[in-house]
Amino acid sequence: MSRKPRPVGTSRREILAAGAGALALIVARPARATPESMADAIKAFVGEAEVREGRVTLELPALVENGNSVPLTVKVDSPMTAQDHVKRIAVFNERNPQPNVALFYLNPRAGRALVSTRIRLGDSQNIVAIAQLSDGTFWSDKAELIVTLPACVES
Amino acid sequence: MARALINVPAKAKRGDIIEIKALMSHPMETGYRTGPDGALVPRDIINRFICTYNGEEIFSADLFPAIAANPFFSFTTIAMESGRIAFRWIDDRGQAHLETAEIAVE
Amino acid sequence: MNRVLKGFAQAAWFGGALSLSIPLAFAESPLSERKSGFEFMSPESQATQQDDFSNPGMLWVAEGEALWNAKAGATGRSCAGCHGDAAVSMKGVAARYPVFFAGSGRPIDLQSRINVCRKTNQDATPFPLESRELLALSAFLGKQSRGMPITTGEDKRLEPFRARGQELYEQRQGQLNFSCANCHDGNWGRKLASSVIPQSHPTGYPLYRLEWQSMGSLQRRLRNCMVGVRAEPYPYGSQEYVDLELFLMTRARGMPLETPAVRP
Numbered sequence: 001m002s003r004k005p006r007p008v009g010t011s012r013r014e015i016l017a018a019g020a021g022a023l024a025l026i027v028a029r030p031a032r033a034t035p036e037s038m039a040d041a042i043k044a045f046v047g048e049a050e051v052r053e054g055r056v057t058l059e060l061p062a063l064v065e066n067g068n069s070v071p072l073t074v075k076v077d078s079p080m081t082a083q084d085h086v087k088r089i090a091v092f093n094e095r096n097p098q099p100n101v102a103l104f105y106l107n108p109r110a111g112r113a114l115v116s117t118r119i120r121l122g123d124s125q126n127i128v129a130i131a132q133l134s135d136g137t138f139w140s141d142k143a144e145l146i147v148t149l150p151a152c153v154e155s
Numbered sequence: 156m157a158r159a160l161i162n163v164p165a166k167a168k169r170g171d172i173i174e175i176k177a178l179m180s181h182p183m184e185t186g187y188r189t190g191p192d193g194a195l196v197p198r199d200i201i202n203r204f205i206c207t208y209n210g211e212e213i214f215s216a217d218l219f220p221a222i223a224a225n226p227f228f229s230f231t232t233i234a235m236e237s238g239r240i241a242f243r244w245i246d247d248r249g250q251a252h253l254e255t256a257e258i259a260v261e
Numbered sequence: 262m263n264r265v266l267k268g269f270a271q272a273a274w275f276g277g278a279l280s281l282s283i284p285l286a287f288a289e290s291p292l293s294e295r296k297s298g299f300e301f302m303s304p305e306s307q308a309t310q311q312d313d314f315s316n317p318g319m320l321w322v323a324e325g326e327a328l329w330n331a332k333a334g335a336t337g338r339s340c341a342g343c344h345g346d347a348a349v350s351m352k353g354v355a356a357r358y359p360v361f362f363a364g365s366g367r368p369i370d371l372q373s374r375i376n377v378c379r380k381t382n383q384d385a386t387p388f389p390l391e392s393r394e395l396l397a398l399s400a401f402l403g404k405q406s407r408g409m410p411i412t413t414g415e416d417k418r419l420e421p422f423r424a425r426g427q428e429l430y431e432q433r434q435g436q437l438n439f440s441c442a443n444c445h446d447g448n449w450g451r452k453l454a455s456s457v458i459p460q461s462h463p464t465g466y467p468l469y470r471l472e473w474q475s476m477g478s479l480q481r482r483l484r485n486c487m488v489g490v491r492a493e494p495y496p497y498g499s500q501e502y503v504d505l506e507l508f509l510m511t512r513a514r515g516m517p518l519e520t521p522a523v524r525p
Contacts, residue, residue: 061305065456065525066471069223071305096221097187103217104230110213111172111233118223120185148455152489153472160323162314176314180324182474224474225317 032122033099038092041099042130045090046138051130055139056089058129067121067147076113076131076139080106086113088132095125121147161242163256167234175206175214176229177242179252185220199247201226209238234260292515296449298459298524306471310523318400318469318521321393321476325401328394334385340398343382347405355399356406356518359507361418367500368422368507372399372478390497396467396476403467403520411464411518414511426508429501435492441505444486456525462513463506465522472525479506 033041042051059073076086085108091101104115113131121127124147130140162176179201186198198220205215213232232240242254299307313319329340329347344350355371362369364377375398376387388395414423430441444453445461452458466479473481480502487494495501 061303063303065303065306068474069309069471071309093221097185098219098221100219101221102219105212105215106230107213109208109211109233109235110231112231114231115214116227116229118227120183120221120223152453152456152485160314160319178314178317178320180320225320227315227317229315 032097038099051138056141058141058143060143064147069118073116074129078113085134092128095123166259171234178227183224201244201246204244207241297464301457321397321400322404325397334383336384351405355403356409357412361416400521406518426504435490437490439490463509465519468522
């Protein structure tokens, strides 16, 4: 790079227009999870039980640079003792082709109800985490995620 | 060949809660993607992951195509006694993998 | 006079250097003004790069280490059999590539240099460019220089190739008629669609790009930028890519190598 500022014959507007062109992606999408199919998947997990908000904390980045790999952490406020612990944590999404993301099985040997992974998201959407406790109750948290598209991808 | 990177502390005090990390080499092919020939690439994901501590299950997971390629997990366990922490996973092609790590507990 | 030479002539004039008969020095921007692509990433992606048990690129490094120690080819020799401990013999090596290769009278990048050893010293089939094995070995060698300053371009014989790389960098191309410089020198820090345009310092290659869901070389990254402006990308291994790599690495001199980096 030369040290002196080089005149660049490109305005910001042109750049943005180019970006739009470069991003004209044509993607054939399969049938996708909808809020309804997520509701069905949740029903399959909890049955007739009531799902309460609270005790679960779902951590996701506010803005995602690339939906191929989104860090996700779920924490549940639980002593993780033999009498009172988290048995399962399920993660669901609204807009991927399938509503299920992962189902984690925990027991008191964990010491703490804390799990992290990285997930894929094709689109901005809601993510739901539901924990089943040893007393049979279900608790949940929800997060909304904005997924942006990267520039200069392979055709 | 490197199939996974596992992070378990080599030493811990009895009763300590330790963090375990596992990073596995796998494309996690969703089954929704088309290949260069226009045909769908068959689904091939790790669908089950199990972690045992001296033979007893401490954590496991059922996985779906929404888990990122080269899957990563972190979770915790209480250091109980010295021994072996084993990680097993199986993918859609039926390939099973095993990795182990030793832990010294005092 | 073409733009490149004109630029140099002006720089020389401003600098008070009147003689144009000496090889024109390459004007480096001050280190303090240069930013790695790392600085433009989200805190989450930065954390992934910095934790060796979370950075997926480390899977390739581990695989590269296994390949380094494996016997291969008709000679049945491993890389380690000749080079010993990579932490000693390969320390700082990746940070000075591409280098001038007397065998071809041209610069050679690290991947192709590895293949030279594979062919002539192991008597084995060279790994295809972008193959998992070659990326793994390059990542493993790159990791031996992690944190060390880039030193590419000291050899005077490289100068015409670096200049050619710079010319390619400044030349408009593709249906969108953009040069690399239009984006990376003139508009870095601004947004293209939702990505921030970096300064294009190749500090972390080969690296794990989330978009690829895999490891890739600098040539693959350059290919993506060319496709982005609707230009016909050069074939892998072409002289144009090596000259561009040489220019970019020389332009990044002094910046620490980050291999294996993570990028969006």
